[in-house]
Amino acid sequence: MENVVVLVVGAGPAGLATAACLSQFSIPYVIVERESCSASLWRNRAYDRLKLHLAKEFCELPHMSYPLDAPTYIPKMLFVKYLDDYVERFNIQPKYLTSVESSTFDDDEKCWSIVAHDMAKSTIVRFTAKFLVVASGENSVENIQMIPELQSFLGDVIHSSSFKSGKSYSGMNVLVVGSGNSGMEIAYYLAAHGANTSVVIRSPIHVMTKELIRLGMTLARRLPLNLVDNLLVMAANLIFGDLSRYGIRRPKMGPMTLKSKTGRSAVIDVGTVGLIKKGIIKVQGSISKITGDIVEFQCSKKISFDNGESMLNGNGLPIKEYSNHWKGENGLYCAGLGRRGLAGIAADAKNIANDIKSVIGAMSS
Numbered sequence: 001m002e003n004v005v006v007l008v009v010g011a012g013p014a015g016l017a018t019a020a021c022l023s024q025f026s027i028p029y030v031i032v033e034r035e036s037c038s039a040s041l042w043r044n045r046a047y048d049r050l051k052l053h054l055a056k057e058f059c060e061l062p063h064m065s066y067p068l069d070a071p072t073y074i075p076k077m078l079f080v081k082y083l084d085d086y087v088e089r090f091n092i093q094p095k096y097l098t099s100v101e102s103s104t105f106d107d108d109e110k111c112w113s114i115v116a117h118d119m120a121k122s123t124i125v126r127f128t129a130k131f132l133v134v135a136s137g138e139n140s141v142e143n144i145q146m147i148p149e150l151q152s153f154l155g156d157v158i159h160s161s162s163f164k165s166g167k168s169y170s171g172m173n174v175l176v177v178g179s180g181n182s183g184m185e186i187a188y189y190l191a192a193h194g195a196n197t198s199v200v201i202r203s204p205i206h207v208m209t210k211e212l213i214r215l216g217m218t219l220a221r222r223l224p225l226n227l228v229d230n231l232l233v234m235a236a237n238l239i240f241g242d243l244s245r246y247g248i249r250r251p252k253m254g255p256m257t258l259k260s261k262t263g264r265s266a267v268i269d270v271g272t273v274g275l276i277k278k279g280i281i282k283v284q285g286s287i288s289k290i291t292g293d294i295v296e297f298q299c300s301k302k303i304s305f306d307n308g309e310s311m312l313n314g315n316g317l318p319i320k321e322y323s324n325h326w327k328g329e330n331g332l333y334c335a336g337l338g339r340r341g342l343a344g345i346a347a348d349a350k351n352i353a354n355d356i357k358s359v360i361g362a363m364s365s
Contacts, residue, residue, distance in 0.1 A: 004030045006356060007114055007129035011038040011094040014336025014345045015135035016083060017061045020090040021353030024063060032116060034099035039083045047163050049189060050076040053181055053268045055214040059342040062349055064089055073210060098125065103132060105330045131356050135335040166193030175295060175305045179205055181267055188272040191281050198282040201247055206255040206266035207273055208236055213266060216256050229254020246276050247283035326351050
C-alpha cells in the first residue's frame with residue numbers, strides 16, 4: 001500500500017500539466033500511466049503530418065512557453081519534444097506500465113482506495129489518495145461508429161488513431177466516416193496520395209482557416225462572441241463561397257459560440273475544400289447500411305469501398321457541463337476532458353492545483 005496526497009491517472013498533456021501545477025505549490029503527487037511512455041497518443045497514434053490546429057499561444061501548457069523560434073502552428077514531433085522538455089523541466093516521473101483497475105471512495109477514512117496493475121512486474125499495486133485526478137484523455141479509447149452490418153464489411157476498418165500516411169492507399173476506394181478535423185485532414189492526405197476518397201458529412205460544420213480561428217480567439221478576449229462569430233462567418237463565406245452545393249452546410253450557431261457551448265470545433269481547412277470543389281473528394285451523406293464491400297447511403301446511392309475509416313472521439317466525457325466539468329465530489333477531479341483542447345487542459349490543471357491547495361490549506365488551519 002502506497003499512501004499519496006494526489007494520484008494523477010494519465011501522463012498525457014493533461015496529466016503532465018496537472019503534475020507541473022501541483023509541483024508549483026509543492027503538493028506531493030504520484031502520476032501513473034498505463035503505456036510505456038508519456039503522451040503515447042501523440043508519439044504512437046497521431047498521423048505523421050499532424051500539426052496543432054490552433055496557434056501556439058493557445059496551445060501552451062502551464063508555466064512553460066514554446067521556444068521563441070517555434071513555428072506558429074506546432075508540428076507533431078516538435079510538440080512531442082516540447083512535452084519531453086516539460087517533463088524534464090518539472091521533474092515529472094510517471095510510473096509507467098501501471099494501469100488503474102478500480103477506485104473507490106472510503107467514507108470512513110475520507111480517501112480514495114485505488115487498485116492498479118503493474119504490468120512490468122505482473123503485480124497488483126494499491127494506493128490510498130486524498131485526491132484523485134483522472135487525466136486519461138478524451139481520445140484515449142478508439143470508438144468506431146456503429147453502422148448496421150459493419151462487421152460484415154469485406155474491406156479494412158480502421159480508427160483514425162491507426163492512420164499514419166496515405167501512401168499505402170493509392171488507387172483504393174476509401175470512405176472516411178466523420179467530418180471533424182481529423183477526418184477532413186485524412187481525406188485530404190488520402191486524396192493527395194491517389195486514393196479515390198469519399199467523406200461522410202452528416203451534420204452541419206463550420207469550415208475555417210487557421211488564420212481565421214486565430215483571429216477569432218484573439219478577438220473573443222475583448223468582444224462579444226456573437227460579434228466575433230458574424231465576422232468569422234462573413235470572412236469564411238468570402239474565402240470558401242457557398243459550400244452547400246457541395247454538401248457542406250453551416251450550423252445556425254456561430255463557430256465560437258458553438259465551441260463554447262458544445263465543445264464542437266470548427267474544421268480547419270488544409271486543402272480538403274479545394275479538392276471537394278474539384279470533385280476529387282466526394283461528399284456523401286449518412287450511411288444506411290453496408291453489404292459486403294458495398295456501402296449504401298440514405299439517398300439510396302451505393303458505392304463499393306476497399307477501406308472504411310471512423311473519426312469519432314472516445315467516450316467517457318464529463319457529466320458536468322463546461323466550465324464546472326473538472327471538479328467532482330470527495331476530492332475527485334478530471335483534467336483534459338472538457339473538449340477544449342490544450343488551452344482547456346492548461347485551465348483544468350491550474351484550477352485543480354489551486355483547488356487542492358485551498359482544501360489542504362483549510363485542513364491545516
